[in-house]
Amino acid sequence: MLQNLQAINVVEGVSADAIPDWVLTSVVPLVLKGLVKQWPIVQAAQDSAQAGFDYLCQFYNGELVNTAIGDENNNGAIFYNQDFTGFAYERARSSLTNVYENINRLHANGSQRAYYVDSAPVNACVPGFRAHNDLNLGQFNPRVSVWMGNRTIVSAHHDIPDNIACVVIGKRRFVVFPPDQLQNLYIGPLDFNPAGPAISLVDLHNPDFEKFPRYREALAHAQIAELEPGDAIYIPSMWWHHVEGLMPFNVMVNYWWTAFPNYLGSPQDAFTHALMNIRSLPADERQHWKNLFDYYIFDANPEDTAHIPQDKLGVLGDIDETAARRLRSQLLNRLNR
Numbered sequence: 001m002l003q004n005l006q007a008i009n010v011v012e013g014v015s016a017d018a019i020p021d022w023v024l025t026s027v028v029p030l031v032l033k034g035l036v037k038q039w040p041i042v043q044a045a046q047d048s049a050q051a052g053f054d055y056l057c058q059f060y061n062g063e064l065v066n067t068a069i070g071d072e073n074n075n076g077a078i079f080y081n082q083d084f085t086g087f088a089y090e091r092a093r094s095s096l097t098n099v100y101e102n103i104n105r106l107h108a109n110g111s112q113r114a115y116y117v118d119s120a121p122v123n124a125c126v127p128g129f130r131a132h133n134d135l136n137l138g139q140f141n142p143r144v145s146v147w148m149g150n151r152t153i154v155s156a157h158h159d160i161p162d163n164i165a166c167v168v169i170g171k172r173r174f175v176v177f178p179p180d181q182l183q184n185l186y187i188g189p190l191d192f193n194p195a196g197p198a199i200s201l202v203d204l205h206n207p208d209f210e211k212f213p214r215y216r217e218a219l220a221h222a223q224i225a226e227l228e229p230g231d232a233i234y235i236p237s238m239w240w241h242h243v244e245g246l247m248p249f250n251v252m253v254n255y256w257w258t259a260f261p262n263y264l265g266s267p268q269d270a271f272t273h274a275l276m277n278i279r280s281l282p283a284d285e286r287q288h289w290k291n292l293f294d295y296y297i298f299d300a301n302p303e304d305t306a307h308i309p310q311d312k313l314g315v316l317g318d319i320d321e322t323a324a325r326r327l328r329s330q331l332l333n334r335l336n337r
Contacts, residue, residue, distance in 0.1 A: 001205070001219070008176065008225040008233070017136050023234060024137065024162070025259070029176045029223065029241075030234045036166045036253075037230030039133040045169040045229055049249045052169040052229075053100055056146075056251065059126035064093040068194075069102075070114030070152070076245075077153040078114060078194050080201075087194040089114060096125070096148065100249070103150045107248040116149035118195075122253065133253070135164060140257040147252040149245050156185055156200035156242040159235070160268055161256035165243075166232040170250030173226045174233050175204060177218055177240040184218035185240060190275075204242050263321045265328065 010031045014023060016038070023030060036042055045052025068078055070089040081088045094102075096117070103115045122129055122144040130144065143161070156177060165172075177185060185200040193199055202212045209216060226246065227233060235241055237258070278289050295304065296316070305316050315327065 001207075002175070002224060005175065005219065005222045005224040008174070008223040010225075016134070019136065019138075019164075021138070024140070026234060027236055029174075029225075029236065029239060031225045031227065032164070032232040032234060034230050035164075035232040036133070036135070036168065039166075039168060039230070041129075041133050041168045041251075042230045045251075049169050049247070052251065053249070056126060056129070057097065059129040060096055061125065061127060062095060063120075063125045064095060065099070065117050065120040065125060067092050067094045067099055068114065068116040068118060070116070072111065072113050074114065075112050075153070076114045076151045077155070078116060079153075079155065079199075080188070080194060089116075089194065096120075099148060103249055106150060112151070114150065114152045116147075116152045118147060119145040119254070120148075122146050133168075135166070135255055137164075137255065137257060140259075142255040142257040145254045145256075147250075147254060149250055150248055152245045152250075154195055154199070154243045155202075155204070156240040157195055157197040158238050158240050159197065159256065160237055160266060161258050162237050163235040164232050164255045165227075165235070166253045166255075167227040167229055168251050168253055169229060170245060170247035171226060171228060172250060172252060173224070173244040173246055174235075175222055175224050175242040176235065177222050177242075179238040179240070181218045181221050181240065184214040186212045186215065200240070200242070261321070261324075263324045264319065265324070 008029050008031050010033050011023065012033050014020065014032050014035055016036050019032075019035075023032070041052055041055045044055035068089045069092060070076060070078065071081070074088040077088065079088050080086070099115065099117055106113055106115060125146065135142075156175070158179070165174075186202050187198050188201045190198045202208070202215050202218075207215050207219075225233060278286060281289070305313060308316065310317070315323070319327070
């Protein structure tokens with residue numbers, strides 16, 4: 001099935017020190033072939049996974065990280081348990097060295113149990129690493145994380161920030177879906193999920209089309225890439241992505257950033273609030289609010305406010321940091337009533 005998916009567009013010759021703006025503003029995913037092949041950790045890992053891990057440990061300060069340890073019979077998936085009452089893994093705090101030892105032990109024993117470090121902050125865990133292994137994202141100030149694990153599978157999910165994921169040890173497979181495939185991916189609960197963001201409930205490798213018939217349409221729009229050490233993938237905001245580790249040991253370094261200023265806050269906050277106080281309104285009232293959102297936000301047009309004097313536009317004009325702080329204060333006052 002996967003062999004029939006369209007390949008993600010590949011871009012050659014992009015340097016980690018000078019990523020073009022057209023890459024960072026692309027509206028579709030891109031494979032950045034060899035983007036970080038010159039990083040010392042990638043060079044070290046060419047000898048062996050052990051050598052790559054040893055290089056990483058030069059910077060490790062002993063900070064404990066969040067790990068997920070999967071069920072023995074779940075084939076590496078970070079997913080729900082069989083009766084949907086919980087998750088098919090256990091959470092623990094551990095050192096990177098213990099994680100590496102346990103991954104090697106599982107592999108030696110032929111176990112398919114997932115062992116996974118998700119989004120450990122690079123600056124907190126391996127300070128100094130970025131002095132020698134980093135991306136130049138220009139004006140953006142990214143949040144940088146390291147991911148480490150065995151042959152793990154994380155179902156399709158989306159992130160709000162833009163994202164460049166760099167494979168430094170092992171191999172990863174990414175299958176991406178456009179944001180408009182939301183209704184075809186059969187997304188699980190928003191506030192009860194195993195990976196942080198809500199995930200698709202469909203098994204990509206063995207989809208049940210009787211239970212999830214619209215998933216065929218999602219696959220028709222899916223794109224795929226397998227990344228070697230030194231390769232990276234750019235994933236725009238809100239694109240769904242299914243991620244798999246393909247080797248017994250895999251390490252990835254991830255960069256997240258947003259194109260809008262931090263002082264404007266996250267759209268997720270507005271979405272969460274709307275779930276609480278708009279979704280439960282009667283249908284006619286929801287339609288009225290939909291009209292307002294379309295008019296003032298989604299289909300906003302300067303011509304619609306041309307009749308208002310420029311100095312009286314207020315929140316309908318450009319919102320700077322001062323105005324954002326004022327609006328946030330007003331929101332907090334209303335929420336705390």
